[in-house]
Amino acid sequence: MLKAENLSFRIGDNLLIDDVSLTLMPGEFTMILGPNGAGKSTLLKLLSGTETPNQGQVWYGDQPLKSIPLSTLAKKKAVLSQLLSLPFDLSVAEVVMMGRYPYFSLNPTVADNHIVDQCLDRVGMISFKSRPFASLSGGEKQKVHLARVLAQLHRQPTDQSIKYLFLDEPISALDIQYQHQILNLVSSLASQNMVVFVIVHDLNLALQYAHKVILMHEGHLVGMGTPDEILTETTIETVFQLRPCFMTHPQTGRRVMVY
Numbered sequence: 001m002l003k004a005e006n007l008s009f010r011i012g013d014n015l016l017i018d019d020v021s022l023t024l025m026p027g028e029f030t031m032i033l034g035p036n037g038a039g040k041s042t043l044l045k046l047l048s049g050t051e052t053p054n055q056g057q058v059w060y061g062d063q064p065l066k067s068i069p070l071s072t073l074a075k076k077k078a079v080l081s082q083l084l085s086l087p088f089d090l091s092v093a094e095v096v097m098m099g100r101y102p103y104f105s106l107n108p109t110v111a112d113n114h115i116v117d118q119c120l121d122r123v124g125m126i127s128f129k130s131r132p133f134a135s136l137s138g139g140e141k142q143k144v145h146l147a148r149v150l151a152q153l154h155r156q157p158t159d160q161s162i163k164y165l166f167l168d169e170p171i172s173a174l175d176i177q178y179q180h181q182i183l184n185l186v187s188s189l190a191s192q193n194m195v196v197f198v199i200v201h202d203l204n205l206a207l208q209y210a211h212k213v214i215l216m217h218e219g220h221l222v223g224m225g226t227p228d229e230i231l232t233e234t235t236i237e238t239v240f241q242l243r244p245c246f247m248t249h250p251q252t253g254r255r256v257m258v259y
């Protein structure tokens with residue numbers, strides 16, 4: 001379980017996160033939504049330990065996040081940020097191998113190489129293994145970085161510990177086929193004792209995939225609950241200044257939104 005208590009974060013005079021408390025459970029696929037500048041990436045950074053709150057505390061299980069040694073944290077938690085480019089010239093396989101750095105000292109083992117292949121295969125990028133990373137398209141880069149975080153959180157069969165996965169707009173550059181493929185993959189990860197926290201902008205994908213939705217606006221948490229509880233006409237109009245229209249999908253019976 002991840003628990004955040006009364007988090008606030010400010011830069012200069014800007015209060016980016018204002019008294020946010022939440023609980024995330026392993027097994028739940030949590031999506032965070034909100035307009036540009038709402039504070040979603042900042043909250044992700046606080047929950048993943050990339051930034052330290054000015055007030056409040058984050059707990060991973062019964063341990064304060066700030067007390068967990070970095071070497072332990074690197075095997076427990078992985079973050080996919082919006083930054084896709086890399087300052088050095090690496091192959092696709094080498095980028096994914098970065099996810100294995102916490103597990104070996106000098107050289108990767110046969111098992112590490114196998115995990116890299118497995119993770120590339122899971123995101124449909126195994127045939128790109130030897131390509132220079134810099135030569136990939138935006139969507140291809142996004143899939144390779146996802147393989148990297150999968151490699152980082154790869155479990156040994158005996159490992160029952162809770163893992164924490166943070167994805168900042170992981171499907172923003174993907175075509176619709178891969179959007180669904182990756183969200184299905186992330187959903188299956190959530191069911192494997194993982195806390196999964198994903199920022200997306202597509203409210204319909206949240207309606208389709210999320211177990212829990214967190215809606216943010218101007219650094220505040222507007223609501224947290226099931227997509228049907230939180231994504232209502234009123235909240236969407238308040239936060240996005242657009243009145244949505246809900247319809248029922250003719251085949252699945254699910255709620256879908258049009259604008």
Ligand SMILES: Nc1ncnc2c1ncn2[C@@H]1O[C@H](COP(=O)(O)OP(=O)(O)OP(=O)(O)O)[C@@H](O)[C@H]1O
Pocket residue numbers: 011014016034035036037038039040041042043
């Ligand atoms: N270093 C900084 N100094 C001042 N303000 C900042 C800084 N970093 C972020 N902000 C501001 O904090 C607010 C929240 O930013 P954040 O990136 O968390 O938003 P977001 O909800 O993830 O937005 P988006 O959907 O556009 O990615 C924004 O208004 C942003 O301009």
